[in-house]
Amino acid sequence: MTQELDITGDACPLTHVKVGRAMDLLAAGGTLRVTLRADALKAVMSSLKAAGHRVTAAERRDDGLVVIEVLRA
Amino acid sequence: MGETDWRELKKGGMMRQREAGLFSVRLHVVGGQVSAGQLAAIHEAASRFGRGEVHLTTRQGVEIPFVPLESLSAVKEFLAASGVGVGTCGPTVRTITACQGCTVCPSGLIDAPALARDLDCAFYGRPVPHKFKFAVTGCANNCIKVEENDLGIKGWVEPGWRRDDCTYCGLCAAACPTGAIRVEEGVAVHLDASACIGCGDCTDACPTGTMAVAVRGYRLFAGGKFGRIPRLGVPILPVLRDPAEVVRVAAAVLDFFRARGRPGERFADTVARTGVEALVAHVGEAP
Known part of the structure; x- marks a missing residue:
C-alpha cells in the first residue's frame, strides 16, 4: 500500500520531520510517495538514508518538483 | 607615555579608549569558544577592574572596556590565573x-x-x-x-x-x-x-x-x-x-x-x- 505525502509547502526542518513521521506510521515494507521541492532534497534524503529507508524511484517533474518513492526499512 | 608605548600596549591587546587613561582589554579567544569557567573569570575581571561591562566583538572576540591604565597588569594576572589570555591588535595575526x-x-x-x-x-x-x-x-x-x-x-x-x-x-x-x-x-x-x-x-x-x-x-x-x-x-x-x-x-x-x-x-x-x-x-x- 502506498501512502502519499506532499511537503512542497513546508520549510526545513518540517520537511524531513514530516517525512520521518510518515515513515514511522508505515508498516514495514510499505511505501511512501513524497512530493517535494528540490531545495528540500538534501535534508530529506539524508534523514531517510540515515534511518535505513530505501528510495526506490525518483522523478523530476516538468514543474520543477520532485517525487520520490520510499520503501520502509 | 610616548606613541611607541601606546603601540606596544595595543599590540598586547590593551587598546586606548577615547577617555584618557582608560583601556579596552582584548582577550584571547579562538573560534568563539569560551568555557563557563573562563566566562566566570571574565565576569569577575570586568566587575573588579572595569565597569562591569563586556563587549562582544564582530569577530567572536571578548573585550573588557573601561580598565584604568594602573590596573592593566593586575587584570592580566587575574585572567591568566583562570586560563584567559590577553589578545592582540596592531600589525599581527588576529583572532582566528x-x-x-x-x-x-x-x-x-x-x-x-x-x-x-x-x-x-x-x-x-x-x-x-x-x-x-x-x-x-x-x-x-x-x-x-x-x-x-x-x-x-x-x-x-x-x-x-x-x-x-x-x-x-x-x-x-x-x-x-x-x-x-x-x-x-x-x-x-x-x-x-x-x-x-x-x-x-x-x-x-x-x-x-x-x-x-x-x-x-x-x-x-x-x-x-x-x-x-x-x-x-x-x-x-x-x-x-x-x-x-x-x-x-x-x-x-x-x-x-x-x-x-x-x-x-x-x-x-x-x-x-x-x-x-x-x-x-x-x-x-x-x-
Whole structure:
C-alpha cells in the first residue's frame, strides 16, 4: 500500500520531520510517495538514508518538483 | 607615555579608549569558544577592574572596556590565573574565527574549531606587515564568511560519479544549487568543477550512492578583507585533505606576505599588486 505525502509547502526542518513521521506510521515494507521541492532534497534524503529507508524511484517533474518513492526499512 | 608605548600596549591587546587613561582589554579567544569557567573569570575581571561591562566583538572576540591604565597588569594576572589570555591588535595575526563545524553542526564537513586551534597555536599574534585575519567555516553555508578574510578555510566536498548502479534519476542535478550537474540519461552524469561550490548536496540527494564524496577537505580563499574597501578572497589550490597541510600552506602564505607586503598594506592589496599567481607559485614552492 502506498501512502502519499506532499511537503512542497513546508520549510526545513518540517520537511524531513514530516517525512520521518510518515515513515514511522508505515508498516514495514510499505511505501511512501513524497512530493517535494528540490531545495528540500538534501535534508530529506539524508534523514531517510540515515534511518535505513530505501528510495526506490525518483522523478523530476516538468514543474520543477520532485517525487520520490520510499520503501520502509 | 610616548606613541611607541601606546603601540606596544595595543599590540598586547590593551587598546586606548577615547577617555584618557582608560583601556579596552582584548582577550584571547579562538573560534568563539569560551568555557563557563573562563566566562566566570571574565565576569569577575570586568566587575573588579572595569565597569562591569563586556563587549562582544564582530569577530567572536571578548573585550573588557573601561580598565584604568594602573590596573592593566593586575587584570592580566587575574585572567591568566583562570586560563584567559590577553589578545592582540596592531600589525599581527588576529583572532582566528570559526564556526562549530562537524563537532556540533549537522551541516559541518570539517572540525573547524580544531583547525582554528592549530592555526592559533602556530600563528596567533605573530608580526606581519598589516593585520591578518584567518577564518574557518565548516561548509558551503559559510556562516563565518571566509571570503572576507585574509585567508579563509572552508569545508568542501568534491563529488565523484560512477556509472555502476546509477539510475539517472536526476536527483543530484535537482539538488545542485548552481546547476553544475547535467544528466545525460543512460550515458553519463557530467560535473562542472568550476561551478561546484563544494556543498555536497548532490551526494546527500543521491539514492544509489553513485554520486558520492570523492574528496572531503579544506578549500582555501586568499586575499579577502572588509573595512573601507571590501574585497572577496579567491580560491587558491586544489582541495586540501589534511589539517596539517592547511597549516603548512598558511605558513607559506604568511611568509609571502612578510616578503612581498609593504608596511601598512593589507594582504588583499599585496595580492592585487603581485597577482594571485605569484602567491600560488610561492605556496607551491614552499617546503
